[in-house]
Amino acid sequence: MGSLLYVSCIISLLLQAGLASKTRNFKWEVGYMYASPDCEEKILLGINGQFPGPTIRAKAGDTIHVELKNALHTEGVVIHWHGIRQYGTPWADGTASISQCAINPEETYVYRFQVDKAGTYFYHGHYGMQRAAGLYGSLIVEVADGEEEPFHYDGEFNLLLSDWYHQSIYDQMVGLSSKPFRWIGEPQSLLINGRGQYNCSLAAHLMEGSSTCKLTSKDCAPVVLRVLPGKTYRLRVTSTTSLSSLNLAIGNHKMMVVEADGNYVEPFIVDDMDIYSGESYSVLINTDQNPSSNYWLSVGVRGRKPNTQPALAIINYQPNSPSKLPESSPPVTPEWNDYNHSKSFSRKILARQGTPKPPLYAEQKIALLNTQNKINGYIKWSINNVSLALPPTPYLGSMRYHLKNAFDPSKPPDNFPSDYDVMKPPKNPNSTQSSNAYVIQFNSTVDVILQNANALADNVSEIHPWHLHGHDFWVLGYGDERFEEKDASQFNLKNPPLRNTVVIFPYGWTAIRFAADNPGVWAFHCHIEPHLHMGMGVIFAEGVDHVRRIPKDAITCGMTAKKLMNNGLP
Ligand code: C2O
Ligand code: CU
Numbered sequence: 377m378g379s380l381l382y383v384s385c386i387i388s389l390l391l392q393a394g395l396a397s398k399t400r401n402f403k404w405e406v407g408y409m410y411a412s413p414d415c416e417e418k419i420l421l422g423i424n425g426q427f428p429g430p431t432i433r434a435k436a437g438d439t440i441h442v443e444l445k446n447a448l449h450t451e452g453v454v455i456h457w458h459g460i461r462q463y464g465t466p467w468a469d470g471t472a473s474i475s476q477c478a479i480n481p482e483e484t485y486v487y488r489f490q491v492d493k494a495g496t497y498f499y500h501g502h503y504g505m506q507r508a509a510g511l512y513g514s515l516i517v518e519v520a521d522g523e524e525e526p527f528h529y530d531g532e533f534n535l536l537l538s539d540w541y542h543q544s545i546y547d548q549m550v551g552l553s554s555k556p557f558r559w560i561g562e563p564q565s566l567l568i569n570g571r572g573q574y575n576c577s578l579a580a581h582l583m584e585g586s587s588t589c590k591l592t593s594k595d596c597a598p599v600v601l602r603v604l605p606g607k608t609y610r611l612r613v614t615s616t617t618s619l620s621s622l623n624l625a626i627g628n629h630k631m632m633v634v635e636a637d638g639n640y641v642e643p644f645i646v647d648d649m650d651i652y653s654g655e656s657y658s659v660l661i662n663t664d665q666n667p668s669s670n671y672w673l674s675v676g677v678r679g680r681k682p683n684t685q686p687a688l689a690i691i692n693y694q695p696n697s698p699s700k701l702p703e704s705s706p707p708v709t710p711e712w713n714d715y716n717h718s719k720s721f722s723r724k725i726l727a728r729q730g731t732p733k734p735p736l737y738a739e740q741k742i743a744l745l746n747t748q749n750k751i752n753g754y755i756k757w758s759i760n761n762v763s764l765a766l767p768p769t770p771y772l773g774s775m776r777y778h779l780k781n782a783f784d785p786s787k788p789p790d791n792f793p794s795d796y797d798v799m800k801p802p803k804n805p806n807s808t809q810s811s812n813a814y815v816i817q818f819n820s821t822v823d824v825i826l827q828n829a830n831a832l833a834d835n836v837s838e839i840h841p842w843h844l845h846g847h848d849f850w851v852l853g854y855g856d857e858r859f860e861e862k863d864a865s866q867f868n869l870k871n872p873p874l875r876n877t878v879v880i881f882p883y884g885w886t887a888i889r890f891a892a893d894n895p896g897v898w899a900f901h902c903h904i905e906p907h908l909h910m911g912m913g914v915i916f917a918e919g920v921d922h923v924r925r926i927p928k929d930a931i932t933c934g935m936t937a938k939k940l941m942n943n944g945l946p
Contacts (some may be wrong), residue, residue, distance in 0.1 A: 381538055395922040396521045397437035402430070402880050406511065407447035408456075413510075414565040414574035415596035420510030421448075421501065428514030428570045429534055435492045442477065442487040443520040452478025452503055454755070456830050457489065457515060458616075459497035459638050459876050460845055466772055466896025466923055467930040469845055470727050471764035472503035474899050474915060475483045477933035485929060494519040495638025496612040496656040498536060505545040508571075508618035508905045511528030511536065511749055517638070518610060522628040526728065527634050527643070529660055532610040537564035537624075537651065537675055538573060539617040539684065552906050557755045560906060563619060566597045567674055568688035598688040600698040605667035610634075613890045614656040618905040621652050621678040621879075625692060627671040631659035633725070635640075637873040639848060640728035648679055648710065652841035654877035654903030667873065674707030678718060679839040679882075714883055719858075722854060723881065727871045734850040734869055734889045737810045738758040740816065742788040743859075744914065745796065746840060746880065746902075748831040749807030755832065756911045759901070760789055763911030764901070765810040775813075775920040777945050783811040786913075798829040798858050799883060805832060809911065814891045814937035818919030823852070823889050824900075825859050828880040833917050837882035838905065842914075846898035848874040849890035877903060899943040915929035 409422040423429035434440060446453045456470035468489040479485045491497075494517045501511030514536050519525055539608045541548065542564045552560030565572035573596050591597055603609055611631075615622055625648035632645050635658035642662075649654040651657060665671065670693060676686040688706060692698040727733075749758045756763040767774070767783045774782030797803075816822055830837050850872040855863050867887060880886045897920065903911025932940060939945055 380564065383486055395481070396440070399439040399441050400432065400434050402432070404429070404442055405445045405447040406453050407623060412595040413567050413570050414531055414572040415593055416542060416574055416897055418542060419504055422510065423513065423652050424800045427510050427935045429511070430515040431516065432492050432499070433518065433533065435518050436492060436523070437490070439488065439490050443484055444487060445484045446481050446482055448480040450481060450694050452480060453501060454478055454507065454880045455487065455499050455501045455511070456502035457487070457497065457499050458843070459495065460515070461848070462489055462493055462896065463492065463894055466846065466894070467915070467926050468695055469792070469829045469896070469898070470502055471845065473768070473770055473901050474897055475772050476770055476930040478503050480666065490518045491661070493517065493638055494525070495612060496658055496914045497638060498614045498616055498633060498656065498671060500616050500665060505549055505618070505905050505909055507616060508541065508548065509545045512536070512616045514614065517811050526640055527660060528608060529610040530607040532586050532604070532612060533597050534569070534612045535689070536569050537613065537615045537617065537622055537687070538567045538570070539619070539620045540565045540567050548906070549909060552909055553754065555753045557805055561783050562683035563679065564684065566620065566622070566677070566684055566750045568675060568926060570601055572594055572600070572687045573685060584694050598690050600692050601673070602694055602698070604694050605663050607663050609663065611659050611661060611774045612656070613659065613911055615650060617653040618685065620680070621650065621841070622675050623678050623709040623843065624649050624651060624673065625709065626661060626673045627702060627704050627707050628665045629661050629671060629691070631661055634658050634660055635875060636725055637848070637875040637877055639731060642726045642871065644724045646721065646724070650718050652877065652879050652903070654841050654843040658864050663693065664893060666944045668696065669693065670696055670698070670700050672705035672706035676711070678709065678712055680712065719854065719881060726874045727873045729873070731874055733923040734852070734872060735821045735891070737821065738819040741790045741825065742814065743791050743825050743827065745792050745827045745829065747802055747807070747829050749802060750805045751807050756773050756809070757907050758911060759914050761807050762812050763807055763809045764913045764915070765811055765911065766810045767934070769936055770931055771813055771915060771917060772920070772923070773931030773936035775897060775917055775925060776923050776926060777936065777939065779939065782935050783813050785815060786812050788814040792827055792858070796829070798827060801830050801832055801834060811918055813897070813915040818895065818922065820892050821884045821889060822892050826886045826888070827859055827886050828882060830883070839879055839881060840902040840904065840912065841877050841879045842900065843877040843903045844890065844898065844900045846875050846894045847890045851875055852887040852889055854881065854886050856882060856884050859887070892918040895922040
């Protein structure tokens with residue numbers, strides 16, 4: 377009798393598990409459309425006529441199934457699911473030339489993958505500069521049924537942050553790859569959920585200059601967050617900016633940071649929060665302020681001399697009217713070049729108890745020196761003196777089927793050239809372009825030291841947020857100037873946060889550790905769109921021989937297409 381009960385218990389558990397995890401089906405069409413995200417009409421990339429694209433909501437363990445039709449007339453498209461590790465489905469990572477062929481016009485590609493971990497994610501185009509053309513949306517994974525978040529909240533809001541140029545991405549790309557170089561400059565506006573206020577100086581001087589602030593227009597009015605007094609709200613904040621590093625603050629309200637990139641962090645309280653392109657956070661706010669007022673939430677630029685007005689949202693205490701302007705002006709973001717402020721924020725981010733800890737040692741160390749260079753007079757970004765140029769055959773296919781000459785294999789260095797002075801412009805700015813890929817031992821533990829340096833101009837070193845596909849990594853530490861062996865003794869092995877994106881500060885280094893346990897080919901790159909376009913990334917490949925049968929339409933281009941036509945692939 378007891379064992380019968382046991383068996384039926386198991387069966388009902390299995391049934392529950394089976395019933396609980398769902399497949400979420402979507403049919404999407406990507407196409408250009410007219411839109412006025414900041415009240416200036418432009419064309420941008422939308423999905424099913426929507427900008428930003430539809431929000432995906434799922435529960436941990438669910439399967440996402442997106443039939444993506446390319447409705448662009450003359451160019452390919454792919455979508456990357458930023459922060460989703462794609463265990464067992466590396467062909468669904470959505471990176472053109474890396475995990476798949478760009479989807480041809482009028483063709484459909486099926487993305488099918490599991491979302492295994494609750495958290496705040498997003499998706500975006502990963503071909504050319506299509507992300508900057510507006511191809512992005514939110515992907516939110518709630519905890520599985522029966523599970524609970526380790527914090528309490530009464531309601532939640534989603535804030536997808538981006539920056540927006542009035543110039544088309546074609547104009548931008550031509551400028552970036554021209555001689556002489558034409559810099560795209562700062563974006564015209566910052567957007568919250570696809571809405572921003574171009575040329576609205578309200579943030580700087582409340583009430584003055586509001587003639588240019590079309591605060592009531594439906595396209596560019598501030599986003600309104602309706603709250604009840606005395607409650608706790610979760611704000612999910614992601615940044616998919618093309619260029620800008622951001623800072624977010626709410627008038628009169630403190631924020632408690634609880635999640636970063638789909639991993640819980642040890643809660644800490646701040647007045648304002650930095651967020652770099654490719655990052656996501658959850659913060660909790662208490663609506664404990666005077667309920668007869670509304671409050672501004674403002675998002676401004678960090679790390680570059682701002683030339684873009686902050687984006688605004690209104691925290692609307694019910695039952696006040698949402699059009700009742702807050703009594704105090706929007707919070708001012710810290711000085712754009714106050715890097716100490718940013719560094720202190722980054723250092724506060726630590727893993728919440730219960731987060732997997734890093735292995736104590738790494739089998740391999742990879743040094744990545746970030747430099748700005750010239751190739752035949754064109755300005756590029758290089759890593760270890762190589763500027764990334766993607767090959768016509770996706771690495772995943774060419775590596776899985778051992779095609780010769782499809783890309784340049786090479787060994788990553790474990791150190792920086794001993795005579796390289798990171799505080800000065802490169803002595804010899806010449807660099808090379810290649811489809812370089814670094815093959816990593818499957819199942820090994822890898823340390824990567826990201827080393828920033830001086831750009832081509834004197835006294836310039838920029839912020840670069842680095843994003844790794846296919847993995848989370850532990851952030852072991854940050855430091856100034858050149859990384860030295862002795863710095864490794866300061867690594868945080870106790871509670872380093874797990875993330876998928878991390879910043880390198882000007883003239884600094886950042887150390888990360890990850891387990892190369894996910895068969896596939898994975899991009900690791902600066903998430904600033906123009907920087908990636910100019911070659912700022914590397915390719916990691918691990919365990920590619922363990923990859924199961926790759927859907928043919930993922931790799932039917934370049935050399936794999938020829939192979940398939942001639943005699944098929946094994
Ligand atoms: Cu969100 Cu390869 O990027
Ligand atoms: Cu960069």
